[in-house]
Amino acid sequence: MLxxxxxxxxxxxxNRPSRRKGMKHKIILxxxxxxxxxxxxxxxxxxxxELGRLEGGRSLAASVHKTGSLHGVGPGGIVGSGAxxxxxxxxxxxxxxxxxxxxxxxxxxxKAVGPQTSDIDWWGICxxxxxxxAFQGAARxxxxxxxxxxxxxxxSNADVTSRVLLYENAILFGAVERAATSTKMAxxxxxxxxxx
Amino acid sequence: xxxxxxxxxxxIALLAIVLILIGTLALFRQMxxxxxxxxxxxxxxxxxxxxAPVEVPRGKCTLIRVTSDNCPYCQKDxxxxxxxxxKAKQMSCSVVTLGPRxxxxxxxxxxxxxxxxxxxxxVGRALMPFRTPQTLIxxxxxxxxxxxxxxxxxxxxxxALQAFSLLR
Numbered sequence: 567m568l569x570x571x572x573x574x575x576x577x578x579x580x581n582r583p584s585r586r587k588g589m590k591h592k593i594i595l596x597x598x599x600x601x602x603x604x605x606x607x608x609x610x611x612x613x614x615x616e617l618g619r620l621e622g623g624r625s626l627a628a629s630v631h632k633t634g635s636l637h638g639v640g641p642g643g644i645v646g647s648g649a650x651x652x653x654x655x656x657x658x659x660x661x662x663x664x665x666x667x668x669x670x671x672x673x674x675x676x677k678a679v680g681p682q683t684s685d686i687d688w689w690g691i692c693x694x695x696x697x698x699x700a701f702q703g704a705a706r707x708x709x710x711x712x713x714x715x716x717x718x719x720x721x722s723n724a725d726v727t728s729r730v731l732l733y734e735n736a737i738l739f740g741a742v743e744r745a746a747t748s749t750k751m752a753x754x755x756x757x758x759x760x761x762x
Numbered sequence: 763x764x765x766x767x768x769x770x771x772x773x774i775a776l777l778a779i780v781l782i783l784i785g786t787l788a789l790f791r792q793m794x795x796x797x798x799x800x801x802x803x804x805x806x807x808x809x810x811x812x813x814a815p816v817e818v819p820r821g822k823c824t825l826i827r828v829t830s831d832n833c834p835y836c837q838k839d840x841x842x843x844x845x846x847x848x849k850a851k852q853m854s855c856s857v858v859t860l861g862p863r864x865x866x867x868x869x870x871x872x873x874x875x876x877x878x879x880x881x882x883x884x885v886g887r888a889l890m891p892f893r894t895p896q897t898l899i900x901x902x903x904x905x906x907x908x909x910x911x912x913x914x915x916x917x918x919x920x921x922a923l924q925a926f927s928l929l930r
Contacts, residue, residue, distance in 0.1 A: 588765075591769050594773065595769075595772065595773070595776075598773070598776045598777075598780070599776070601780060602776060602779060602780055602783070605780060605783040605784065606783060609783055609786060635863040635864055637864040637880075638880065639809045639813060639880045643813050644809075644813040644880075659883065691883060692882075692883065693883040693884070694882070694883065694884075695807065695882035695883070695884075696882075711882060712808055712809050712880035712881060712882055713880060713881070713886065714861065714862065714863050714864050714879055714880060714881070715828070715860055715861075715862050715863075715881050715885065715886055715889050715891040716862045716863045716891050716892070717863070717886070718881055718882070718883055718885065718886020718887070718889075719886050719887070719889060719890065719891055719892070721883070721886065722883065722886050722887035
Protein backbone atom coordinates (compact mmCIF):
# COMPACT_ATOMS: atom_id res chain seq x y z
CA MET A 567 0.00 0.00 0.00
CA LEU A 568 2.78 2.36 1.02
CA UNK A 569 4.61 1.51 -2.11
CA UNK A 570 1.52 2.44 -4.15
CA UNK A 571 1.14 5.85 -2.39
CA UNK A 572 4.81 6.74 -2.52
CA UNK A 573 4.78 8.55 -5.90
CA UNK A 574 1.65 10.60 -4.96
CA UNK A 575 3.16 11.69 -1.65
CA UNK A 576 6.04 13.29 -3.45
CA UNK A 577 3.70 15.02 -5.91
CA UNK A 578 1.48 16.41 -3.15
CA UNK A 579 4.47 17.84 -1.29
CA UNK A 580 5.67 19.52 -4.51
CA ASN A 581 2.25 20.91 -5.53
CA ARG A 582 1.30 22.61 -2.23
CA PRO A 583 3.60 25.70 -2.54
CA SER A 584 2.89 25.90 -6.24
CA ARG A 585 -0.87 26.05 -5.63
CA ARG A 586 -0.34 28.67 -2.90
CA LYS A 587 1.81 30.68 -5.29
CA GLY A 588 -0.86 30.36 -7.98
CA MET A 589 -3.49 31.70 -5.57
CA LYS A 590 -1.23 34.60 -4.64
CA HIS A 591 -0.70 35.41 -8.31
CA LYS A 592 -4.45 35.32 -8.94
CA ILE A 593 -5.13 37.68 -6.02
CA ILE A 594 -2.46 40.17 -7.13
CA LEU A 595 -3.68 39.98 -10.70
CA UNK A 596 -7.28 40.53 -9.60
CA UNK A 597 -6.33 43.51 -7.41
CA UNK A 598 -4.29 45.02 -10.24
CA UNK A 599 -7.19 44.68 -12.66
CA UNK A 600 -9.56 46.29 -10.12
CA UNK A 601 -7.07 49.15 -9.55
CA UNK A 602 -6.64 49.56 -13.30
CA UNK A 603 -10.39 49.72 -13.84
CA UNK A 604 -10.78 52.23 -11.01
CA UNK A 605 -8.02 54.51 -12.30
CA UNK A 606 -9.30 54.18 -15.86
CA UNK A 607 -12.87 55.10 -14.80
CA UNK A 608 -11.59 58.11 -12.84
CA UNK A 609 -9.53 59.21 -15.84
CA UNK A 610 -12.57 59.05 -18.11
CA UNK A 611 -14.57 61.20 -15.65
CA UNK A 612 -11.73 63.75 -15.47
CA UNK A 613 -11.28 63.87 -19.25
CA UNK A 614 -15.02 64.49 -19.71
CA UNK A 615 -14.85 67.32 -17.16
CA GLU A 616 -11.77 68.78 -18.80
CA LEU A 617 -13.35 68.70 -22.27
CA GLY A 618 -16.41 70.49 -20.87
CA ARG A 619 -14.18 73.09 -19.26
CA LEU A 620 -12.25 73.58 -22.52
CA GLU A 621 -15.54 74.21 -24.28
CA GLY A 622 -16.48 76.73 -21.61
CA GLY A 623 -13.03 78.30 -21.84
CA ARG A 624 -13.44 78.88 -25.54
CA SER A 625 -16.64 80.85 -25.06
CA LEU A 626 -15.00 82.72 -22.15
CA ALA A 627 -12.13 83.82 -24.35
CA ALA A 628 -14.51 84.81 -27.11
CA SER A 629 -16.77 86.94 -24.95
CA VAL A 630 -15.50 88.04 -21.55
CA HIS A 631 -11.85 88.74 -22.39
CA LYS A 632 -12.78 91.23 -25.09
CA THR A 633 -14.35 93.58 -22.60
CA GLY A 634 -11.76 95.36 -20.54
CA SER A 635 -12.23 96.53 -17.00
CA LEU A 636 -10.37 99.78 -17.38
CA HIS A 637 -10.16 101.16 -13.88
CA GLY A 638 -7.04 101.51 -11.86
CA VAL A 639 -5.24 103.30 -9.09
CA GLY A 640 -2.26 105.51 -9.83
CA PRO A 641 -0.32 108.09 -7.82
CA GLY A 642 -3.27 110.49 -8.04
CA GLY A 643 -5.92 108.00 -6.92
CA ILE A 644 -8.51 106.11 -8.97
CA VAL A 645 -8.34 106.46 -12.75
CA GLY A 646 -11.27 105.23 -14.73
CA SER A 647 -12.25 104.37 -18.25
CA GLY A 648 -13.58 107.26 -20.29
CA ALA A 649 -12.48 109.80 -17.71
CA UNK A 650 -10.69 111.87 -20.29
CA UNK A 651 -13.18 111.20 -23.07
CA UNK A 652 -10.51 109.61 -25.27
CA UNK A 653 -11.55 106.92 -27.67
CA UNK A 654 -8.58 104.56 -27.61
CA UNK A 655 -6.57 103.24 -24.72
CA UNK A 656 -3.16 101.58 -24.96
CA UNK A 657 -2.18 99.39 -22.00
CA UNK A 658 1.37 98.20 -21.54
CA UNK A 659 3.44 96.94 -18.64
CA UNK A 660 6.37 98.94 -17.31
CA UNK A 661 8.91 96.89 -15.41
CA UNK A 662 10.57 98.28 -12.32
CA UNK A 663 13.80 96.45 -13.20
CA UNK A 664 14.05 98.42 -16.47
CA UNK A 665 12.05 101.50 -15.54
CA UNK A 666 14.38 104.12 -17.04
CA UNK A 667 14.50 102.28 -20.35
CA UNK A 668 10.74 101.68 -20.36
CA UNK A 669 10.05 105.36 -19.62
CA UNK A 670 12.26 106.54 -22.48
CA UNK A 671 10.82 103.93 -24.82
CA UNK A 672 7.14 104.72 -24.13
CA UNK A 673 7.68 108.48 -24.03
CA UNK A 674 9.30 108.19 -27.47
CA UNK A 675 6.46 105.97 -28.74
CA UNK A 676 3.89 108.48 -27.58
CA LYS A 677 5.79 111.34 -29.18
CA ALA A 678 6.06 109.44 -32.47
CA VAL A 679 2.36 108.50 -32.51
CA GLY A 680 1.18 111.89 -31.24
CA PRO A 681 0.98 113.85 -34.52
CA GLN A 682 -1.05 111.10 -36.17
CA THR A 683 -3.68 110.63 -33.50
CA SER A 684 -4.25 112.40 -30.23
CA ASP A 685 -7.28 110.31 -29.36
CA ILE A 686 -5.28 107.82 -27.27
CA ASP A 687 -5.05 107.47 -23.52
CA TRP A 688 -1.74 105.82 -22.57
CA TRP A 689 -1.57 103.63 -19.46
CA GLY A 690 1.69 102.15 -18.23
CA ILE A 691 0.92 99.46 -15.69
CA CYS A 692 3.70 99.11 -13.17
CA UNK A 693 4.69 95.53 -12.40
CA UNK A 694 5.53 96.46 -8.79
CA UNK A 695 2.49 98.29 -7.44
CA UNK A 696 3.20 101.82 -6.24
CA UNK A 697 6.97 101.50 -6.70
CA UNK A 698 6.76 103.37 -10.06
CA UNK A 699 4.60 106.22 -8.72
CA ALA A 700 7.58 108.53 -8.23
CA PHE A 701 8.20 108.46 -11.98
CA GLN A 702 4.79 109.86 -12.94
CA GLY A 703 6.32 113.32 -13.43
CA ALA A 704 8.77 112.02 -16.02
CA ALA A 705 6.26 109.83 -17.84
CA ARG A 706 4.17 111.05 -20.78
CA UNK A 707 1.56 108.43 -19.86
CA UNK A 708 -0.52 107.56 -16.81
CA UNK A 709 1.36 105.35 -14.40
CA UNK A 710 -1.05 102.83 -12.89
CA UNK A 711 0.01 100.57 -10.04
CA UNK A 712 -3.20 98.72 -9.25
CA UNK A 713 -6.08 97.41 -11.31
CA UNK A 714 -8.82 94.91 -10.63
CA UNK A 715 -7.70 91.26 -10.51
CA UNK A 716 -9.38 90.44 -13.81
CA UNK A 717 -7.66 93.16 -15.82
CA UNK A 718 -4.33 92.49 -14.13
CA UNK A 719 -4.58 88.86 -15.15
CA UNK A 720 -5.36 89.81 -18.77
CA UNK A 721 -2.36 92.16 -18.75
CA SER A 722 -0.15 89.53 -17.19
CA ASN A 723 -1.06 87.11 -19.98
CA ALA A 724 -0.23 89.81 -22.54
CA ASP A 725 3.07 90.61 -20.82
CA VAL A 726 4.21 86.99 -21.06
CA THR A 727 4.29 87.39 -24.84
CA SER A 728 5.44 91.06 -24.68
CA ARG A 729 2.18 92.36 -26.06
CA VAL A 730 0.54 95.73 -25.74
CA LEU A 731 -3.26 95.80 -25.46
CA LEU A 732 -5.39 98.17 -27.52
CA TYR A 733 -8.89 99.10 -26.46
CA GLU A 734 -11.54 101.10 -28.23
CA ASN A 735 -13.55 102.46 -25.35
CA ALA A 736 -13.56 99.27 -23.23
CA ILE A 737 -13.46 96.73 -26.05
CA LEU A 738 -10.19 94.97 -26.75
CA PHE A 739 -9.49 95.16 -30.47
CA GLY A 740 -5.82 94.35 -30.73
CA ALA A 741 -2.71 93.04 -29.09
CA VAL A 742 0.51 94.29 -30.69
CA GLU A 743 3.90 92.78 -29.98
CA ARG A 744 6.36 95.18 -28.40
CA ALA A 745 8.83 96.22 -31.10
CA ALA A 746 12.58 96.53 -30.60
CA THR A 747 12.56 100.28 -31.22
CA SER A 748 10.09 103.00 -30.29
CA THR A 749 9.76 104.06 -33.95
CA LYS A 750 8.74 100.57 -35.02
CA MET A 751 6.37 100.31 -32.06
CA ALA A 752 4.72 103.61 -33.01
CA UNK A 753 4.33 102.41 -36.60
CA UNK A 754 2.79 99.13 -35.43
CA UNK A 755 0.35 100.96 -33.17
CA UNK A 756 -0.74 103.41 -35.84
CA UNK A 757 -1.21 100.50 -38.25
CA UNK A 758 -3.32 98.64 -35.66
CA UNK A 759 -5.64 101.58 -34.99
CA UNK A 760 -8.85 101.52 -37.06
CA UNK A 761 -8.89 103.95 -39.97
CA UNK A 762 -11.29 106.89 -39.47
CA UNK B 763 7.04 30.26 -21.90
CA UNK B 764 6.49 29.05 -18.32
CA UNK B 765 3.51 30.17 -16.22
CA UNK B 766 5.76 32.22 -13.88
CA UNK B 767 7.42 34.10 -16.73
CA UNK B 768 4.06 34.89 -18.31
CA UNK B 769 2.70 36.10 -14.97
CA UNK B 770 5.74 38.35 -14.50
CA UNK B 771 5.28 39.86 -17.94
CA UNK B 772 1.57 40.47 -17.40
CA UNK B 773 2.31 42.08 -14.02
CA ILE B 774 5.02 44.36 -15.49
CA ALA B 775 2.64 45.42 -18.27
CA LEU B 776 -0.15 46.12 -15.78
CA LEU B 777 2.21 48.06 -13.52
CA ALA B 778 3.36 50.17 -16.46
CA ILE B 779 -0.26 50.91 -17.43
CA VAL B 780 -1.17 51.82 -13.83
CA LEU B 781 1.87 54.13 -13.56
CA ILE B 782 0.99 55.85 -16.85
CA LEU B 783 -2.61 56.33 -15.71
CA ILE B 784 -1.53 57.68 -12.31
CA GLY B 785 0.84 60.11 -14.07
CA THR B 786 -1.95 61.24 -16.39
CA LEU B 787 -4.25 61.70 -13.40
CA ALA B 788 -1.65 63.82 -11.64
CA LEU B 789 -1.33 65.95 -14.78
CA PHE B 790 -5.09 66.42 -14.98
CA ARG B 791 -5.27 67.24 -11.30
CA GLN B 792 -2.71 69.98 -11.89
CA MET B 793 -4.66 71.31 -14.87
CA UNK B 794 -7.94 70.99 -13.04
CA UNK B 795 -7.27 73.60 -10.36
CA UNK B 796 -5.42 76.20 -12.44
CA UNK B 797 -3.59 76.97 -9.20
CA UNK B 798 -0.81 74.82 -7.88
CA UNK B 799 -0.38 74.11 -4.21
CA UNK B 800 2.63 75.97 -2.84
CA UNK B 801 2.53 78.77 -5.42
CA UNK B 802 2.96 82.26 -3.98
CA UNK B 803 0.03 84.68 -4.01
CA UNK B 804 1.73 87.84 -2.70
CA UNK B 805 -1.41 89.62 -1.51
CA UNK B 806 0.09 92.27 0.78
CA UNK B 807 -1.56 95.54 -0.22
CA UNK B 808 -4.11 97.02 -2.55
CA UNK B 809 -7.03 99.41 -2.69
CA UNK B 810 -10.65 99.05 -1.64
CA UNK B 811 -13.71 99.77 -3.78
CA UNK B 812 -13.55 103.49 -2.95
CA UNK B 813 -9.81 103.73 -3.55
CA ALA B 814 -8.69 103.60 0.08
CA PRO B 815 -5.36 101.83 0.64
CA VAL B 816 -5.61 98.43 2.31
CA GLU B 817 -2.79 96.47 3.90
CA VAL B 818 -3.23 92.77 4.47
CA PRO B 819 -1.52 91.84 7.74
CA ARG B 820 0.95 88.98 7.48
CA GLY B 821 -0.54 86.60 10.00
CA LYS B 822 -0.50 82.88 10.45
CA CYS B 823 -2.61 82.53 7.33
CA THR B 824 -4.90 84.39 4.92
CA LEU B 825 -8.33 83.31 3.76
CA ILE B 826 -9.18 84.81 0.35
CA ARG B 827 -12.62 84.79 -1.16
CA VAL B 828 -13.03 85.85 -4.80
CA THR B 829 -16.71 86.67 -5.09
CA SER B 830 -19.32 88.69 -6.91
CA ASP B 831 -22.65 90.09 -5.72
CA ASN B 832 -24.51 88.73 -8.72
CA CYS B 833 -23.12 85.20 -8.56
CA PRO B 834 -25.76 82.76 -7.22
CA TYR B 835 -23.17 80.14 -6.15
CA CYS B 836 -21.45 82.74 -3.99
CA GLN B 837 -24.62 82.97 -1.89
CA LYS B 838 -25.32 79.24 -1.93
CA ASP B 839 -22.30 78.22 0.14
CA UNK B 840 -22.50 80.98 2.76
CA UNK B 841 -23.00 78.54 5.70
CA UNK B 842 -19.78 76.68 4.79
CA UNK B 843 -17.88 79.88 4.08
CA UNK B 844 -18.97 81.46 7.38
CA UNK B 845 -17.54 78.44 9.22
CA UNK B 846 -14.25 79.01 7.42
CA UNK B 847 -14.29 82.67 8.42
CA UNK B 848 -14.88 81.64 12.05
CA LYS B 849 -11.98 79.21 11.89
CA ALA B 850 -9.72 81.82 10.28
CA LYS B 851 -10.59 84.40 12.93
CA GLN B 852 -10.10 81.85 15.68
CA MET B 853 -6.57 81.32 14.32
CA SER B 854 -5.96 85.10 14.01
CA CYS B 855 -5.72 84.86 10.22
CA SER B 856 -6.66 87.62 7.77
CA VAL B 857 -9.88 87.29 5.81
CA VAL B 858 -9.95 89.16 2.50
CA THR B 859 -12.77 89.53 -0.02
CA LEU B 860 -11.75 90.22 -3.61
CA GLY B 861 -13.96 91.51 -6.40
CA PRO B 862 -12.69 90.19 -9.76
CA ARG B 863 -13.91 93.27 -11.68
CA UNK B 864 -14.88 96.75 -10.67
CA UNK B 865 -18.59 96.66 -9.79
CA UNK B 866 -18.62 92.98 -8.81
CA UNK B 867 -18.78 93.72 -5.09
CA UNK B 868 -20.49 96.62 -3.37
CA UNK B 869 -19.69 98.32 -0.08
CA UNK B 870 -23.03 97.11 1.29
CA UNK B 871 -22.33 93.45 0.56
CA UNK B 872 -18.80 93.57 1.97
CA UNK B 873 -19.68 95.45 5.14
CA UNK B 874 -16.85 95.77 7.62
CA UNK B 875 -14.84 92.87 6.15
CA UNK B 876 -11.46 93.60 4.60
CA UNK B 877 -12.02 93.88 0.86
CA UNK B 878 -9.83 94.62 -2.13
CA UNK B 879 -10.88 95.81 -5.54
CA UNK B 880 -7.51 96.88 -6.95
CA UNK B 881 -4.48 94.62 -6.72
CA UNK B 882 -0.92 94.88 -7.98
CA UNK B 883 0.53 93.10 -11.00
CA UNK B 884 2.10 90.24 -9.01
CA VAL B 885 -1.25 89.33 -7.45
CA GLY B 886 -2.99 89.68 -10.82
CA ARG B 887 -0.46 87.26 -12.30
CA ALA B 888 -1.03 84.71 -9.54
CA LEU B 889 -4.84 84.79 -9.45
CA MET B 890 -7.22 83.18 -11.93
CA PRO B 891 -10.22 85.47 -11.39
CA PHE B 892 -12.35 84.24 -14.27
CA ARG B 893 -14.90 82.37 -12.19
CA THR B 894 -16.56 82.90 -8.85
CA PRO B 895 -16.64 81.94 -6.08
CA GLN B 896 -13.08 80.94 -5.30
CA THR B 897 -11.81 80.20 -1.83
CA LEU B 898 -8.09 80.12 -1.14
CA ILE B 899 -6.06 79.57 2.00
CA UNK B 900 -2.51 80.92 2.18
CA UNK B 901 0.06 80.11 4.83
CA UNK B 902 2.23 82.64 6.70
CA UNK B 903 4.59 82.97 3.74
CA UNK B 904 1.59 83.53 1.43
CA UNK B 905 1.97 80.19 -0.27
CA UNK B 906 -1.21 78.47 -1.39
CA UNK B 907 -2.14 75.54 0.86
CA UNK B 908 -5.70 74.91 -0.25
CA UNK B 909 -8.11 76.19 -2.91
CA UNK B 910 -11.53 75.50 -4.27
CA UNK B 911 -13.10 77.01 -7.35
CA UNK B 912 -16.87 76.90 -7.15
CA UNK B 913 -19.33 76.73 -4.28
CA UNK B 914 -18.11 74.96 -1.16
CA UNK B 915 -19.88 71.80 -0.07
CA UNK B 916 -19.48 69.95 3.22
CA UNK B 917 -16.60 67.83 1.96
CA UNK B 918 -14.76 70.98 0.79
CA UNK B 919 -15.39 72.51 4.19
CA UNK B 920 -13.87 69.43 5.85
CA UNK B 921 -10.81 69.62 3.58
CA ALA B 922 -10.40 73.36 4.20
CA LEU B 923 -10.66 72.93 7.96
CA GLN B 924 -8.07 70.18 7.76
CA ALA B 925 -5.80 72.52 5.76
CA PHE B 926 -6.20 75.12 8.53
CA SER B 927 -5.32 72.54 11.17
CA LEU B 928 -2.12 71.62 9.31
CA LEU B 929 -0.87 75.22 9.40
CA ARG B 930 1.83 75.81 11.93
